[in-house]
Amino acid sequence: MSRFLRRSLGESFGYVPGEQPPDGEAWIKLNTNESPFPPSSLVSAAIGAAAVGLNRYPSPSAEPLRTALAAHHRVEIGQIAVGNGADALIDSCFRAFCEPGSTVALTDPTYSLLAVQARIHDVLTQKVTLGGTEVPAAFASADVPLRFIVNPNTPTGAWIDPAALETGLADATGVVVIDEAYCDFAPRSCVPLLRDHPSWLVLRTFSKSYALAGLRVGYAVGAPGLIDDLQAVGESYPVDRCAVAGAGAALADHAHHRGLVQEVIGERQRLTDTLADRGWQVTPSHANFICARPGTGSAASVAARLRARRVLVRCFGAGDAGMLRITVGTPAENDALLAALL
Numbered sequence: 001m002s003r004f005l006r007r008s009l010g011e012s013f014g015y016v017p018g019e020q021p022p023d024g025e026a027w028i029k030l031n032t033n034e035s036p037f038p039p040s041s042l043v044s045a046a047i048g049a050a051a052v053g054l055n056r057y058p059s060p061s062a063e064p065l066r067t068a069l070a071a072h073h074r075v076e077i078g079q080i081a082v083g084n085g086a087d088a089l090i091d092s093c094f095r096a097f098c099e100p101g102s103t104v105a106l107t108d109p110t111y112s113l114l115a116v117q118a119r120i121h122d123v124l125t126q127k128v129t130l131g132g133t134e135v136p137a138a139f140a141s142a143d144v145p146l147r148f149i150v151n152p153n154t155p156t157g158a159w160i161d162p163a164a165l166e167t168g169l170a171d172a173t174g175v176v177v178i179d180e181a182y183c184d185f186a187p188r189s190c191v192p193l194l195r196d197h198p199s200w201l202v203l204r205t206f207s208k209s210y211a212l213a214g215l216r217v218g219y220a221v222g223a224p225g226l227i228d229d230l231q232a233v234g235e236s237y238p239v240d241r242c243a244v245a246g247a248g249a250a251l252a253d254h255a256h257h258r259g260l261v262q263e264v265i266g267e268r269q270r271l272t273d274t275l276a277d278r279g280w281q282v283t284p285s286h287a288n289f290i291c292a293r294p295g296t297g298s299a300a301s302v303a304a305r306l307r308a309r310r311v312l313v314r315c316f317g318a319g320d321a322g323m324l325r326i327t328v329g330t331p332a333e334n335d336a337l338l339a340a341l342l
């Protein structure tokens with residue numbers, strides 16, 4: 001850090017992403033909730049064709065992807081904003097809806113980037129413990145202009161049924177953002193509820209169930225006014241031509257998407273059952289990862305032992321409270337993980 005960094009950001013400021021070792025070094029990477037499977041084979045051809053037009057700026061609203069997403073979710077085109085990953089849309093939510101010095105409501109635990117974004121925007125955080133399958137009353141009643149709930153949540157994988165979210169958030173004021181980055185691995189989405197909730201925004205991403213973390217495409221769905229707000233504060237050309245084309249091709253390949261999601265859900269169950277049989281405490285997950293506490297040894301020591309065997313997982317919390325978040329890998333990767341844990 002330099003001496004010029006804004007002092008209000010504090011010491012050692014910044015989001016700490018999961019370790020990204022260089023490609024081709026044969027690590028088993030189960031630490032950042034990427035897809036272990038490749039994207040649709042239609043994606044690279046679409047990107048190649050789009051590259052021919054790189055002398056021109058892309059569509060500012062990411063057309064034709066925006067129209068395809070509207071059709072996919074059965075909403076109006078004006079209800080979709082596409083961004084450079086869901087992360088960019090999270091940033092836009094802070095820019096659009098929070099004055100400096102205001103407060104955002106977050107759950108605990110939640111996606112760790114949210115608190116970092118709050119600091120960047122000089123926004124305070126009010127954190128409410130999330131457990132079980134209902135929205136905590138203190139989260140819904142917080143007097144804030146913006147609140148985020150991640151569903152399924154990270155790092156736990158716990159999921160709240162949209163009907164329970166609707167009940168729990170009935171009296172919430174301000175803008176409610178439901179981050180559904182992992183929703184395709186869960187039973188249902190909140191998107192159909194948006195017509196009754198004009199102050200809700202749902203965030204989605206191509207990084208997980210469409211296997212395109214490297215392309216950086218996410219989007220928001222919500223009422224046209226909120227979408228206009230996000231676009232007003234966002235970048236002028238938020239998504240490049242290759243990303244627009246690649247995400248569009250992935251969205252069109254329903255069979256590939258369905259197959260990938262089913263395979264991940266099947267492997268998630270296998271990992272859950274096997275670790276539970278070995279005495280681990282595993283939280284039931286509705287995402288593409290599991291969250292578990294080893295039967296013996298601390299989570300941190302198990303993560304270190306796995307790393308020595310070139311298997312990367314993520315450790316959250318310390319000591320007895322520590323848990324491992326393990327991304328579901330390919331069957332072979334999961335076999336290797338289970339063998340390394342013996």
Ligand SMILES: Cc1ncc(COP(=O)(O)O)c(C=O)c1O
Nearest residue numbers: 085086087111150181205207218
């Ligand atoms: C809850 C949540 N939201 C958003 C993201 C980031 O999505 P994107 O890759 O589209 O920026 C992640 C990434 O891990 C996440 O866990």
